[in-house]
Amino acid sequence: MELIKDINKKVLDWLDERYDARQWIRENLTEKWVHKHINWLYCFGGLSFLGFLIQIGTGIFLMMYYIPTPKDALASVQHIANNVPFGWLFQRLHSISANVVNLLVMFHMLRVLYHGAYKKPREFQWVSGVFLLLITMAMSFSGYLLPWTQLSYWGAIIGTEMPGATPFIGEWLLQLIRGGAQITGITLTRFYAIHVVVLPLTLIVFLGLHFWMIKKVGISGPM
Ligand code: HEM
Numbered sequence: 587m588e589l590i591k592d593i594n595k596k597v598l599d600w601l602d603e604r605y606d607a608r609q610w611i612r613e614n615l616t617e618k619w620v621h622k623h624i625n626w627l628y629c630f631g632g633l634s635f636l637g638f639l640i641q642i643g644t645g646i647f648l649m650m651y652y653i654p655t656p657k658d659a660l661a662s663v664q665h666i667a668n669n670v671p672f673g674w675l676f677q678r679l680h681s682i683s684a685n686v687v688n689l690l691v692m693f694h695m696l697r698v699l700y701h702g703a704y705k706k707p708r709e710f711q712w713v714s715g716v717f718l719l720l721i722t723m724a725m726s727f728s729g730y731l732l733p734w735t736q737l738s739y740w741g742a743i744i745g746t747e748m749p750g751a752t753p754f755i756g757e758w759l760l761q762l763i764r765g766g767a768q769i770t771g772i773t774l775t776r777f778y779a780i781h782v783v784v785l786p787l788t789l790i791v792f793l794g795l796h797f798w799m800i801k802k803v804g805i806s807g808p809m
Pocket residue numbers: 627628629630631632634635638691694695697698701703704708711712713714715716718719722793796800804805806
């Protein structure tokens with residue numbers, strides 16, 4: 587115990603000398619002050635972020651075993667759930683938390699709406715939030731196809747027919763999303779790339795903007 591304390595102190599001293607670590611910890615963690623009016627309703631933004639971190643952690647694990655081809659996709663998901671140690675846990679966590687994150691983001695949005703926190707000077711925070719909501723929903727939709735079950739297949743048919751109904755560009759949009767006229771292996775690899783690279787990176791950019799604005803403007807005051 588003494589040894590750990592000693593190492594801890596030495597590491598902190600080293601960081602302190604260079605980066606004022608203790609002051610940073612005091613200001614941002616141990617002695618951070620929040621306004622009196624902040625209550626449990628304000629927890630949904632942070633919980634959405636926590637959910638997103640869980641999705642990244644469990645998602646990286648699933649990527650190690652998942653195979654994005656029509657022939658192997660379902661078998662690889664079943665292999666994760668039945669044979670890989672703790673695979674069932676990571677897989678369940680990933681799919682349950684995907685649903686929970688959508689709910690949390692909507693609760694967070696309702697809280698912001700109820701408190702009128704979208705008003706000046708937080709208009710862009712709201713706009714970046716709308717993008718975050720759309721990306722979160724697109725993550726769920728693209729992930730839903732990956733197990734390549736009957737449900738995923740028909741879900742993707744319906745989901746892609748919606749943008750397909752857009753006037754003038756609908757047909758073009760539908761073919762772009764599906765990678766052809768039908769849902770095929772091309773759609774699967776397309777959705778996989780969007781799900782694990784394009785959307786998470788875009789989400790990180792918008793989260794960075796969202797958090798930067800919160801830091802810059804601060805949380806809204808009492809109603
Ligand atoms: C992945 C999704 C999101 C995450 C992780 C996130 C995270 C956060 C966090 C941690 C806060 C600090 C205050 C709080 O938690 O209530 C916040 C504030 C805010 N968020 Fe989000 N947010 C997300 C989506 C959204 C959405 C969908 C909207 C609205 C369309 C939105 C609009 C705002 C606004 C306007 C504030 C400032 C609130 C205030 O100052 O009282 N956010 N967000």
